[in-house]
Each structure stands twice: as C-alpha cells, then as structure tokens.
Amino acid sequence: MDSGFALWLFAVSLGASALGGMLGMASGIFIVPILTVFGHVDIHTAIGASIVSVIACSCGGAAPYLKGRLTNVRLAIVLEVATTLGAFIGVLLAGYIPVPYLYFLFALILFLSARQMLAKRGNPSGAFAITDAGGWAGRLRLDSSYPDRALGQDIAYQVQRIPMGMSLMFGAGLISALLGIGSGVLKIPAMDTALRLPIKVSSATSNFMIGVTAAASAGAYFMRGNIVAAIAGPVALGSVVGAVLGARILMRMSNEKLRVMFVVILVALGIQMFLEALGIHLLKSSL
C-alpha cells in the first residue's frame, strides 16, 4: 500500500467532511469527484469508499441528535423501507450503467445541490398544523414533539403526506447506492415539501436514516468486492475525524460565506464531472 496516497486520501476526506459538516451536508458528494478527478481512482472504487464514509459520518454523528430527542426513530424506520428498497434497486442497476452516464448523473446532482444550497431553508409552512388525524401518520403514531431550546418547551409536530415522502425517499436510496452519496438533494424536498417536518427534526432524522440506507448498498458492494480497503479505510477515517472537527468549527464561521464557498465548489466539481462524462480530462497529472 502506498502510504503517501493513503495520507492524501485521509487529508482530503477530512477536509471534505469538515466542510460538509459545517453546513450539515454529507461529505460523500465531494469525495467521489475528488477521488476520481484528482486522485484518478476508478469511479466504482470511489463510490465504494464514499458509501463507507457516509455510514461512518451518520453513525458517528447520530448520538447528540438522539440524546436531544430530535430524531424521530419511528418515522425513520418507516422511511428506511423505501430508502433501502431504492438502494437495493440501485445496486442491481449499478452494473449496467455505463461509466460516462455515472459521471453525467453525478454532475447533474452536483448542479442541483448547488441550486438547492442557494435557496434558504427554514421551517416549512404548515409544519406544525394538525390537519388530518386519521391518515398514515396517525395510524402509525409517527407524530411527535421535540424540545426547542430557544423557547424552552416541547413543540408538537405532525408528519404529513407519507406516500409522497416515501416515493422521494425511494429515489434518494437509489441515487445514494448508484453514486455513493447521502443524496441530501432528494431528501431535503422529501422532508420539507412532502413530510413538512421542522428543520431540526428533519436534519436529525435524515442523518439517522442515511446510515442504514448506505449500509444496504455498502453491504452489497462489500460482498461484491467493490470496496477496496486501501482506499476506503483512509477515506472513512478522515471523514469521521473531519465530521468531529466540522461540528466544532460550525459555531465560528459566518454561514453566508460558507454557503457561497459551497456553491462555488459544487459548481466547479460539477463542471469537472461533466467534462469527465464527455471524456475530457483537464487534470492529466497523476499523483
């Protein structure tokens, strides 16, 4: 094993994860483009390494949300049926999708994520409205409450439009398996537009879910031999350390500056991936 390359993998994953953690984003979306474009790693190997780092970040970061009663575990397990099913289909498809298409799909997801990052996110309208009591959420007892520190009281919320949320989550699982990312780009509309969860509950629950979603595809990729330990090991370790650091720095940096920086990075990586899809390699130098 080339220890210089391992160190580089560790360092870039740490950086990507620290950056991602500062805006509550999974690092996976940066890892695959960095590994393929700059590290000249095969895209399937990069996806395998990235999916392990997604699990590591989810598991490593779940505890504070769970202890703070922000995670809706009942809702999570229901939605996980859809995300793991999506991941399963993604694993089946992964072998048949030509590599240039994967790059193209990745570029598309990067551009969509950049656009999503530009739009400000707040609590969705009607987040706390109690409307239909006899629906899915009522029958499965998914409605819950979370403690709001600023107000010093528990806030009750209702989960809405479960079927639409499940469909979007299926798509999120599929994209997650195909590209080795957390697919926040599909989960955010699922959580905000369909389920209409308060933003804190939504972040905590999606972080909790992504570990299981990623495990569904990572398990299959591991059995298939797509996870290369020499690459995935340093990436996973770097991501965990980065996530811990990112959470600490979070408080000290202006959110607006970060957001702009993120959009620029996402667009730049998107252009790179798009060029790779067309077979144009701007960066020839090998590490």
Next chain:
Amino acid sequence: MESLLAGVLLYGSWVASATIALGLSLAWIDSRFGTRNLAIFPSISIVTLGIALFILLPVLRVVLMLAVFLRERDYRFGIIAALVLTIIFLGCVVGARTTSLVAH
C-alpha cells in the same frame, strides 16, 4: 430506546474507527520499515475488518430497534424493522452473486 441507540452508534463508531486506524498504522509501519505483516495476519485485512464493522453498525441498530419493538409488543413496527433487515440481507445476497465492477 433513543439513549440505547445513541450509545451503540457512538461506541460502535469508536471501535470501527480505531480498528481502521490500527490497520492503517500497521500497514504504514510495514511499508516504512520493510517489515512484512507486523500483525499475525495482513495489516490491510484489519482495515477491511474495521470497514465491515462500520457497515454492520447500522444493521445492528435496526436489529436493536426490532428487539425493542417486539418487547413493547409493537408488532406493526416489528414487521417494518424486519422488512428493512430483509431488504439489506437480499442486497448482500445479490452482491455476493454478482461480479465485481472494480477493474483489478
């Protein structure tokens, strides 16, 4: 249930990360000083073990949720948790039966 899951995920992440770190350090020592497999088995397989632990951690979390739901006699959610485990298991079976996409 929340505090149980929080503890398992937190300590599990520590164990898996430490295993990967140990494997990578041993592999680094091997390459730096020309020793071959300082550990009894190849250092890289310790890294693989750490990765496997990370993949198993969320699965363990679903198993625990299943156990809690069954103990609370919440059979509807027990079935949902079992369904998630089945899908993950099927994925692994499919993965084991198909060939690697990585060019070696």
